[in-house]
Amino acid sequence: MASSCISISDLPPEIHPSSVTANVNSDRYFANHPLLLQLDKCSDVRRLKEIHAQMLRIGLFNDSYAASKLIQVAALSDISSLSYAQKVFDQIPQPNLYSWNALIRSYSSSEEPVNTLSMFVRMLYDGAELPNKFTYPFVIKAAALISALRFGRGLHAMVVKSESATDLFVLNALVHFYAECKCLDAAYQVFLNIPNRDIVSWNSMIMGFVHGGYVEESLDLFRGMEGESMKPNDVTMVGVLSACAKKLDLEFGRFVHSYIRRHGIKESLILNNAILDMYAKCGSIKDAETLFDEMKEKDTISWTTMIVGYTRVGDFDAARSVFSAMPCQDIGAWNALISAYEQNGKPKEALATFSELQQSKEAEPDSVTLVCALSACAQLGAIDLGSWIHVYIKKRHIKLNCHLTTSLIDMYSKCGDLEKALEVFHSIEYRDVFVWSAMIAGFAMHGCGKEAIELFSKMQEAKVNPNSVTFTNLLSACSHSGLVGDGKAIFKQMEPVFGVVPEVKHYACLVDILGRAGNLEEAVAVIDKMPVSPGASVWGALLAACKLHGNVAIAEQACNNLLELEPDNDGAYVLLSNIYAKSGKWDKVSALRNLMRGSGLKKEPGCSSIEIDGVIHEFLVGDNSHPQSVKIYSKLDEVAARLKSAGHVPKTSQVLQLVEEEDVQEQALNLHSEKLAIAFGLISTTNSAQPIRVMKNLRVCHDCHAVAKLISKLYDREILLRDRYRFHHFKGGHCSCKDYW
DNA sequence: CTAGGGTTAG
Incomplete structure (x- = not known):
């Protein structure tokens, strides 16, 4: 035993072991017991275990207050060890509410927040203690983290019937939870029913709207704060800036920046980073530079945001310079570069940077890095490197989340290995809508239309709701396999059965399905009856169908509409020219060629x-x-x-x-x-x-x-x-x- | 006898 430990003989007589044991479960409190005071000063796990041992020896551990103090340090202090805390907890004969809450809170911010839910259920089964206003916020937070909508709804129901029904912390947690689960209506209902909304309630709701893509609603809410004399704080402004960035609304972003200065909103690194982010996303790299130079404190996020800003305006050299200049290149900075290359049609540069990262050994690739690298491989059809990354994921025991799974399926499909894609698909137990959709897309691009439709039925059996992406992929599967009837049927079901409103891209798919099959008139009829204005993709699909079936008249109409929307679409000229050539209209071919030459347009070279x-x-x-x-x-x-x-x-x-x-x-x-x-x-x-x-x-x-x-x-x-x-x-x-x- | 919520990059 370490010499720093107090020995039993040091204890004052009134709390000598014999008296402690005698007093267990009595009304006596041990708040000032020397061992418990030691707990507060405890600075490493070894010392913690010594105190634990002492407590066991003198019987103090049997006191539920004393045990809860031990749990508090084990689960929540800066020397906390959750696995140790759980072991200690399991030894407590009758854990009190505080112990339950400490452990639940610790799980809610752990790597595996799902354990919060199991602990909560255990608490209910145990039945000795009922959850209180200190329990709910953390369980709700955990439910939000893992998007456990049903569980969270259950929690909401319990809350309503409990004494915590009016607790501000609990209600704010519910707003956050519903927003995180994309149930903005439910979140807003809870928000409206909070009697004494505070700044956190407002911030949660504003952030929730931004997160769910309801940018206008978030800004309306921000404007509504004034009427309720609620003063926005720095966190509010971060949310509002995030909305500006999403909207790409530079003008309003500049207004928000000046608002922050005029209203003396507390400056913070996070807030400055949010302003930087807004300028970077809105493409005003000059404003970003000015602020960046003014900032006294910068972190890797500030630097990385500048990298993003330069890539947004296409200045990859400047982005590189910032990357080299930053004091510490963490994985986020690498990811910013790699993903910028990957998303701007520079997959080779993305992979070169990925290999630089591996050689530098400065940072470890994480799942974001791998998603970007896999996507670059998919673009290039680089199956060797793609498979290598798959092996790397397995060797490093990196957990396959849905994002990574989707990327792997996409990479294997786009590299032509449908079997491997299926293998990945079947190897995981939880599949979200994107995983299912990626597999459907895989079948689609390989011309397996029937299989795609079958997979769609399985997806419904698995109770996963299809989204707009799912239908794009399904319709393209029908198109590539000539499944006209199936395609029309699926399109008809979209809105009434699945609640997915057809967008322009879905109409483009339908026109493609009909057009390819030679039903050009029907395709034109679909376009005429479209409730939204047909985009370039719709006219493009019609034009391609005309080329296939040699229909000059409809082709000219489609081409005119297409060029009105996209005057620089070289593909349109080439297609029309081919249609003319096919029907021997050589004069029109050369007229078109001259027109194209005159406008400086060039056909994209085949590669x-x-x-x-x-x-x-x-x-x-x-x-x-x-x-x-x-x-x-x-x-x-x-x-x-x-x-x-x-x-x-x-x-x-x-x-x-x-x-x-x-x-x-x-x-x-x-x-x-x-x-x-x-x-x-x-x-x-x-x-x-x-x-x-x-x-x-x-x-x-x-x-x-x-x-x-x-x-x-x-x-x-x-x-x-x-x-x-x-x-x-x-x-x-x-x-x-x-x-x- | 103890205690808590909302925010920025990829």
Whole structure:
């Protein structure tokens, strides 16, 4: 025993062990017992355990007040150890209310807030103590953290019938809980029924609205504070600024900034960071810079916000400089950079930064990092790196949350490995709406429409409510598989059965379904009857359908509407030009070409990529910059010869008429980027059981499609080709799209 | 005899 410990003989006679034991469960209080006073000064767990031992020895532990003091230190002090606190708690013969509350409170801010709920249930079963106003706020907070809506509703019901029904802390916790569960109506009802709302009530409600996307409501509430003479504080302003940032309302944001200064709102680091964030998100990097330079105190969030600000205006160099200049690059700063690259069409830069992070060993990738990296892999079709990240997650025992699961499913689907995606899907027990939707999207892009619809039924059996994303994916599944009837039926059910109001993107899917199947008039009728104004995506879908079915009249109408909305849409010109070419209207083709030249528009160049041993190789049309270019072209010659003897005739009508030099049309056909990538795949992969995986940025043309089918047969190789919209799985001379794309 | 709520980055 350490010498710092008091010994039994040190105890004053009136609290000598014999007298303590005799007094257990009596009315005697031990608040000033020397051992308990030691507890307050206790500064490490070792010492805590010594005191615990002493308490056991002299019988003091049997006193429920004394035990609760021990629990308090074990569960809530700065030396707290929750697992130890739980063990101590389990030894208490009759824990008092304070002990229950301390443990429950500790769990509510732990890594596993769900344990709060089990402790609460245990407390009810135990029956010795009833929850009070110090119990409810923490249980409600835990329910909010894990979005346990039903449990929280139950708590609300208990609260109403209890003496805590009017407690401000409890009611504020309920406002926060309902808002967190996206039940803004319920949150607002509780808020309105609070008789003596304080600043926390207002702040909880404002923050709740912002969080749930009800930005206008949050600002209305802020304006309403004045009428009730409630003075906003710094926390209020953080919420209001967050609303401005979401709205991208720079003007109001500037007003809020001046409001803060005029009303002498207490300055704080968090508040300054929120102002910075508002300026960064609203794209006013100058205002952000000014404030950033003025700030006396900065933390990594301030620096990271500046990184975000620069990436918002596209200045990645400046973002990099800030990143290098910040005193400590934590994982959040790395994530800001990586996600900015990933979300702005720079997946290669995202992965390069990810690998820099791993080499630097300055910070550990967390689940946000991995989500961004996986998404970059999905964009590039980098399955080797994507699988490596999957292994990394398993090795590091990183818990698969729904976000990560969704990213893994998405990555495997977009890299062409539907089996792996399904494996991940089945490996987890809890699936939220995004996990289900990602799997449906996986089936959709691989042309498995029936499977997607089946999965949707299973999703309903699992009682997971579909959202707008789910329906987009479902409808696109119907479109890629030509399931016209199913698609129309699903669309009709959206609002009446599932309460999801069809948005422009859903109409675009429906037009796509009808148009592809050749029901152009019906598609036009859908557009005419749309309650919202059709966006570019709707006209684009119609235009693409016209190209497929060679309808010039409707195509012109669709194209005009599309160009009115998006004058720089090069795809629209190319599509219309192809439709003219297909029907022999060469004068219109050249007129269109001149128009395009005159406006300085250029067709987005076709680009295909293939990953070999973890390295991504990219090919543009007619590209000869690859080190193995000579070998690739001789392989292409060989392929062309074999195809010719197999009777293949190039389909020149599909050549994009907008290539600059007209006499190289047929040659251009042979130099399409996907052909180069496939040829490179043929010479670079030794294991012929492995499919050749090629990713293309545009839609695959008819000639390349026919060629890929033949190669799969003549060379007995599986080819997976991802184009802008879906996968083509070539095997034995056939394609999984059944030539319907 | 003890005690508490709302806020910023990715």
